[in-house]
Amino acid sequence: MPLTPEVLLDRVNEALGxxxxxxxxxxxxxxxxxxxxxxxxxxxxxxxTHALAFDLMIDLCGVDYSAYKDGAWEGQxxxxxxxxxxxxxxxxxxxxxxxxxxxxPILPSLMEIWPAxxxxxxxxxxxxxxxxxxxxxxxxxxxxxxFIGHPxxxxxxxxxxxxxxxxxxxKRVVYQPVSIEPRVxxxxxxxxxxxxxx
Amino acid sequence: xxxASAEIRNYTINFGPQHPAAHGxxxxxxxxxxxxxxxxxxxxxxxxxxxxxxxxxxxxxxSVPYMDRLDYMSMMQNExxxxxxxxxxxxxxxxxxxxxxxVMFDEITxxxxxxxxxxxxxxxxxxxxxFLYAFREREDLMDVYEAVTGARMHAAYYRPGGVYRDxxxxxxxxxxxxxxxxxxxxxxNENRQGSVLDFIEDFSKxxxxxxxxxxxxxxxxxxxxxxxxxxxxxxxxxxxxxGFTGPMLRGSGIVWDMRKMQPYAVYDKLDFEIPIGRxxxxxxxxxxxxxxxxxxxxxxxxxxxxxxxxxxPVISDNHKVAPPSREAMKSNMEELIHHFKLFTEGxxxxxxxxxxxxxxxxxxxxxxxxxxxxxxxxxxxxxxPGFSHxxxxxxxxxxxxxxxxxxxxxxxxxxxxxxxx
Numbered sequence: 001m002p003l004t005p006e007v008l009l010d011r012v013n014e015a016l017g018x019x020x021x022x023x024x025x026x027x028x029x030x031x032x033x034x035x036x037x038x039x040x041x042x043x044x045x046x047x048x049t050h051a052l053a054f055d056l057m058i059d060l061c062g063v064d065y066s067a068y069k070d071g072a073w074e075g076q077x078x079x080x081x082x083x084x085x086x087x088x089x090x091x092x093x094x095x096x097x098x099x100x101x102x103x104x105p106i107l108p109s110l111m112e113i114w115p116a117x118x119x120x121x122x123x124x125x126x127x128x129x130x131x132x133x134x135x136x137x138x139x140x141x142x143x144x145x146x147f148i149g150h151p152x153x154x155x156x157x158x159x160x161x162x163x164x165x166x167x168x169x170x171k172r173v174v175y176q177p178v179s180i181e182p183r184v185x186x187x188x189x190x191x192x193x194x195x196x197x198x
Numbered sequence: 199x200x201x202a203s204a205e206i207r208n209y210t211i212n213f214g215p216q217h218p219a220a221h222g223x224x225x226x227x228x229x230x231x232x233x234x235x236x237x238x239x240x241x242x243x244x245x246x247x248x249x250x251x252x253x254x255x256x257x258x259x260x261s262v263p264y265m266d267r268l269d270y271m272s273m274m275q276n277e278x279x280x281x282x283x284x285x286x287x288x289x290x291x292x293x294x295x296x297x298x299x300x301v302m303f304d305e306i307t308x309x310x311x312x313x314x315x316x317x318x319x320x321x322x323x324x325x326x327x328x329f330l331y332a333f334r335e336r337e338d339l340m341d342v343y344e345a346v347t348g349a350r351m352h353a354a355y356y357r358p359g360g361v362y363r364d365x366x367x368x369x370x371x372x373x374x375x376x377x378x379x380x381x382x383x384x385x386x387n388e389n390r391q392g393s394v395l396d397f398i399e400d401f402s403k404x405x406x407x408x409x410x411x412x413x414x415x416x417x418x419x420x421x422x423x424x425x426x427x428x429x430x431x432x433x434x435x436x437x438x439x440x441g442f443t444g445p446m447l448r449g450s451g452i453v454w455d456m457r458k459m460q461p462y463a464v465y466d467k468l469d470f471e472i473p474i475g476r477x478x479x480x481x482x483x484x485x486x487x488x489x490x491x492x493x494x495x496x497x498x499x500x501x502x503x504x505x506x507x508x509x510x511p512v513i514s515d516n517h518k519v520a521p522p523s524r525e526a527m528k529s530n531m532e533e534l535i536h537h538f539k540l541f542t543e544g545x546x547x548x549x550x551x552x553x554x555x556x557x558x559x560x561x562x563x564x565x566x567x568x569x570x571x572x573x574x575x576x577x578x579x580x581x582x583p584g585f586s587h588x589x590x591x592x593x594x595x596x597x598x599x600x601x602x603x604x605x606x607x608x609x610x611x612x613x614x615x616x617x618x619x
Contacts, residue, residue: 002459002460026550026551026552027286027287027550027552029552029553031551055438055439056438056441056443057441058441058443058555058562058564058581059553059564059566059579059581061566061579063568063577064577067576068570068576069570069571081566081579083553083564083566083581085562087438087452087454090459090460092553094551094553114439114441115439115440115441116439116440116441116586116589117441118589119585119586119588119589120585140243141242141243142242142243142246142618142619143243143246144243151248151251152248152250152251158248158251158252158255184255186256186257186260186542186543186544186573186574188255188572188573188574189543189546189572189573190570190571190572191546191571
């Protein structure tokens with residue numbers, strides 16, 4: 001039987017001590033936030049502690065919080081979120097850390113701990129521009145060869161900056177600034193709490 | 199030309215992106231020493247459509263059809279994970295009948311996916327017939343998809359709160375044409391006389407025999423074994439380190455299935471078994487997937503029996519999430535407002551974050567959703583199983599021959615819709 005989230009959180013706190021900045025249980029899922037300086041150490045403890053044994057790295061992704069609640073966000077802009085699974089003990093954990101510098105978000109690579117993060121770190125680098133120090137092969141992965149910018153940042157327009165077409169005179173594909181106007185059909189709205197509740 | 203002092207250097211060749219065995223748009227840069235792979239570098243992203251970014255600019259409901267287009271061979275399972283994420287954040291109960299319908303279609307989708315995998319994998323390795331057999335059965339299941347949702351592949355059937363509509367009472371039948379005479383029609387329509395559930399029941403009775411047919415073609419086939427036994431071996435510990443899930447993990451002998459270990463929907467009420475492999479090679483993964491088809495078929499039979507006996511609602515009656523009935527909308531002012539607000543502004547999902555995962559045909563498909571309380575997700579991360587599996591290709595193919603790369607791509611069961619997203 002899997003542990004209840006409360007018991008698991010106690011064990012995580014026991015193993016990590018004061019490295020846990022905040023912790024939260026919602027929808028029976030645990031989220032902890034750790035300082036970026038302890039990133040490598042925390043992950044090694046989570047994998048190697050007998051009672052936790054997070055042996056499978058499920059997902060690693062970047063998040064850009066700059067537009068959260070329409071700009072009400074205070075604090076660092078870029079976060080990296082790690083979703084972990086323990087097959088041995090059958091439980092899950094979510095770990096978040098905020099990168100210290102908004103201009104050059106950088107944190108150590110987890111390649112030594114879970115080799116599975118390889119492509120996930122490349123993806124976070126490609127889409128958010130988060131640099132993983134120590135990654136052996138930090139290339140772009142999903143975007144085009146020679147792409148400029150980091151498309152999943154909130155200040156990158158949905159239609160992008162350039163478009164591509166075939167030029168019959170030059171007889172090759174050329175890039176030019178986008179010609180389509182961005183259009184919002186359904187505006188984004190944040191309502192007050194309990195909006196419309198009966 | 200050849201002398202003892204001739205310089206020996208590695209060859210680099212391009213495999214794909216328009217290679218028929220590349221299963222879509224995989225570009226593979228292979229570094230070769232003679233015919234032996236030294237390094238394989240997959241270049242992905244040729245099908246990158248930015249689904250996650252697009253979802254940030256659409257309401258929650260508008261993104262449902264995008265999920266079909268991720269792993270376009272396991273359409274409804276993707277929708278399931280997405281709808282589950284919204285339901286968990288909002289705390290919505292899904293009616294039991296809807297859960298059984300979801301499980302039934304998840305398993306139909308698993309059979310569809312595994313049939314395509316089997317057909318193309320065998321075709322890559324040189325067995326033509328299996329492909330034709332597998333597509334014959336896929337056609338029947340596609341007809342079920344079409345009868346229920348109106349679309350053969352991109353269904354958009356699961357909605358937050360349940361499923362779009364109940365299963366129809368009649369199965370569509372073949373019409374007469376120049377090519378189909380009376381006796382053809384009678385034969386083709388023979389098992390289409392009843393409801394959709396009757397048709398699925400009839401199919402599931404036949405299907406065990408079909409799987410046996412495929413097995414007689416392949417399981418003891420000498421060529422098949424030569425091409426798959428000992429190819430792409432992954433040790434159990436390595437499979438975990440590389441982040442493998444689903445049949446890739448079970449083929450290496452690890453007992454892990456979300457449906458059993460962390461059950462969602464109604465899987466805890468159904469009876470099925472998890473097959474695992476021993477050696478972790480391509481042949482074991484083949485055996486695992488074949489058995490999974492039988493187990494899926496058992497699940498389908500159990501769901502059909504339950505659904506026949508238990509009518510009921512198939513979508514939540516919370517009209518902040520699910521639309522009211524057409525009739526109610528036309529006759530009741532309040533329902534009209536609900537309908538209008540739901541389809542213009544969309545639903546508001548409370549602030550928070552959630553990770554919802556399903557046991558997808560290929561592995562663990564997860565949806566990590568952050569909502570800031572708006573009518574659109576703040577961030578949607580789709581965890582695709584194929585992404586981790588393809589990252590392991592380099593390690594799996596080192597030391598193998600070029601022809602084995604094709605077998606390894608086949609055994610990975612990759613589809614580019616979900617890798618590139």
